[in-house]
Amino acid sequence: MTVTQPDVSVIIGAYEAMPYLIECLSSVEAQTIDPTRVEVIAVDDGSTDGTGEYLEEFAERAPMHVLVIRQENSGGPSGPRNVGLGKATGRYVFFLDADDRLGPEALERMVAMADRAGTDVVLGKVEGVNRSAPKSMWGATVERTDVFSSNIKFTLSAQKLFRRALLDRHGMRFDESLFTGEDALFTMEAYLRADGVSVVADHTCYYLVGRDDGKHVTKSGSYTLRFDSARALMDLIAELVPAGGRRDQLMVRPFLVTLLPQFGPKYLTDSEEIRRHKFELAKPLMDTYWTEGVAQRLKVHERLRLHLVAEQRAELLPDVVKFVKSKKQAAALLERKGRRVYLAYPHFRDRAAQVPDSVYLAEPREARAFPGYREGGIDTFMRRAVRKARRVLTSREVRRAA
8 A cells, every 4th residue: 555645744852832723733734725635743841841742642633644752851953843844755845833833724835836846845824822922934935946046034033835856855853962053053954055035925824832831942042142143143154155255145144133132122131241152252252243335234323233242342232232222213424415324323433442433334224214214315426436537538539549
C-alpha cells in the first residue's frame, strides 16, 4: 500500500500551554485543507499542566495523522522544533506555537500559493490578539518577492510555511544555543537561501496570542541574550551577503529591532554597571557592522543613539534617551534654501560634544514632514553643477582645437 506524502507538516512545540492549546488545536482541526494532506507533529517539552495529556487526547480524535512526542524540558523552543522537523515528512512545514492559532483556510491558501508561485517560503498575514503584530509587510499579496525587495525582514518569527526540501538541502535547524532570537536566525537564513518568497496579505492566516500570564517567550530573557541574538543575526547576514548596500539594508533589522532597544527608556533605569556592560557588549558589533550605509537608513534619533554607542560616548547618551522618551519633536533647522533639514536633538552643534552635523541630517523620508523642505534640491543642484562643468570643459577643448 502506497502512503501519500502529506502536503504540510504542522510542527507544534508545547510547554505549559494550557488552556491556550485548546484553541490552537481547534484551529488546526478546523482547517479546510483535506486532512489526509496534513500531519501534525506535537512535541510536549516536559509540561506539568496537562499539555501532554491533552495532545494525546487530540491525537486519538483528530481527522489527520498526529504524532505526539513527550520529552524532558529542553529549556527553549528550538529543541522541540528541531525534534519535530526531524520527524516531518510533508512537502512543507509550518511551525505553530501552542498558544497561538491558525486562521481559517490558512494552510490551504499558503500551500496553494507555494505550489502556484514555486516559492520556498510563504508568509501568511498575522494579526495580534492582546499583543502587537508586524504590519508593514501586509500591504498587498505578492506571489514572488525576496528579502531585499520588501519589508519581510521585519517579520522573522518562525510562523511561516517553509519548503522542507530547502531546509534539508542546507541542513537548516534552529540554534539551540540561543534562548531568544532563534526564530530570526532561522527565518532570515531561509529568506536568503530561498528561491522566492510569497506573501498572502489578503487573508489572516495566523493569530499571535498574548498570554494573560505574561509568559510569552518574546517577553523573557535578559539583556545579554539580546546581544547574543543580535550578534548571531549580524554574523549570518555578513556570511551570506557581501559587504555593500544590500548587506546594509538587512543589517538595519538587528540594529533597529534588537540592539537599539537596549539603549532606549530602560537604559535610564539601568545601573551604572549594566550601562557599562551594554556598551562593552555593543562595541564589537558596532566596530564590525556599523557603517555609513546602515546609519543613513535610520531616523535621526535612532542614528544618533547608535552613533554615540559606536563612539563609546556613554556620557552623552542619557540626554538623548530622555528627549526621545519625552516624545518631543526636535526642532528642525533648514539650510541651503530648504535642501537640508537638521533635527536638533540634544548635543546638536555643541562644541564640547563634537557630534558631527551629518548625524543630525534627516534623510528625505524623514525630512518630508517639515514645511519648507525642498526634496531633490541637492541632486538638482549637483546636476546643474556637473552640466556647467561639462560646458566649460567642452568650450576649452573647442578653443584648443581651433
